[in-house]
Amino acid sequence: MRVAGLVLLAALAYADASRVSTPGYLAGRQDRIAEIEKSLSSTAEQLARARNLFQSLREDEEAEAATTTTRGQPPAISLQDAAEQGDVAALAAHRQAGSDLNAEVESEGGWTAAHWAALRGQTAALKFLHEAGANLSATDRWGSTPVLMALEGGTVEMLEALVEAGVDLNVTDNGGNTPAILVADGLDHTAEKLLILLKAGADLEKANQRGRTPAHVLAERGEVDALRVLIQAGVNLNAPTPDGYTAADIAALNHHEEALKLLLKVPCRIRKRCRQTLSKKDRRRQIQSSPGRVPLLPVALQMDEGPLSRVRVGG
Template sequence: MEEALAWETDGMLPLERQLHEAARRNNVGRMKELIGRRVNVRARNHVGRVALHWAAGAGHEQAVRLLLEHGAAVDDEDAFGMNALLLSAWFGHLRILQILVNSGAKIHCENKEGLTLLHCAAQKGHVPVLAFIMEDLEDVALDHADKLGRTAFHRAAEHGQLDALDFLVGSGCDHSVKDKDGNTALHLAAARGHLAVLQRLVDIRLDLDERNAEGLTALHAAAEGIHPDCVRLLLGAGSNVNTLTQVTRPPHHHLPAAEP
């Protein structure tokens, strides 16, 4: 999902490149000209991106509608497994997501990392999109896990998305679920230094001394990530400080690295 990488247009014909650029910029007039010249609306760049991906990711309703009217495949995936629906959720474009759903997009889709619509919206903190997914789409699995064993709740915690986390809690998600490395949402928030999210997780009474597969608690994660404010919060909430002396393994093995 690296935009700079994905925007490269190697291997495309000149007019196909122009269609991608016009879709990305919502230049509908130019798009109509190119489509009138029978430019392939499903032409892919070197990472499999099509014009519809650019239009959906940028939130351009007119461009999306035009492409769909002229044969764009609503479920085309790029090399990362991202389709227009997942991109609209990732970037928080609710209206585009609704248009795609009404055009027959498969709602139970996931990318190569196992991210679903719910994961994408939660990780980026798009609460209106989360609400639409949960309230208007059928049979959405609230606790579906990605390839790392992480649910939307994990993703919201890991990326510091407090409003998304609150929405998921209110929707009845499983608070205690662990990923494949045994990390709870508390571990992930502590490792990244997300103080407000960590406070909320403490408030909803997650087990402060739950250990992951390496025997680490959230307190270890906060200490290793060099987040003293999170360490203080966890200690103040009752985390057992003695656990810090009970693990003898090199630091920074499985927990996600703290962002600058």
């Protein structure tokens, strides 16, 4: 820009030195001055653009250097081990280092870190992964998600955390098992977990692909308190399996007397259903399968004597 200015001054000085003052000369001089000023303006704009571009490139380089320094290196513990052990600090370090929290850390089954945290009941780890953007609906090759794993074997605290996170509580695996079915087939606190699902609006009645409902599963296990939750929810306890067994039938077949008493509140259901679905040979097999004790099924069929005869139907 300084060079251009000197050129302009030299041109003006030369023009003054020539001492030519004709009208044509003056007009030409004004035109040349205008051209020089236009050229200087264009040069200044180009310099400004170049300066801005240089500054932008420099800022990008500084930002990249800062990001690289901040990320650092992943921790020594693997993403899978961190999730299994509930090591939230290690999970945070993986996230800071840029690790993919949704990556399949176990190739055979397609499990992610969230699957492992759910399987091991690591509530804090699963909560961190969710807040960090991990997909709690990622499916493995069996169609199971971290949510389903957490519901099957997780704690009450983990279930409450999932409800708070707003996960889909009606998702199913490849076998059609709902969260309610998995909770019904879980290890502990079944009634409490079902009550949480009920309050969260989960479906407690839907059957899986085998035609089994939460009521069937609970009757098979004799879970009286959990069955009361289903009754509170207004679940249809008369729904049969594809083989024609209701929850009451299943409770009787598995000798769960208290569960059967609870389920006998619908008049005559157990006797009618059992007579329709069990042959004499099946009934004889039930008696022979339990030497030394009277199975509940024949007693329920007769309803004439014994402890079940004292059940107040409809009460």
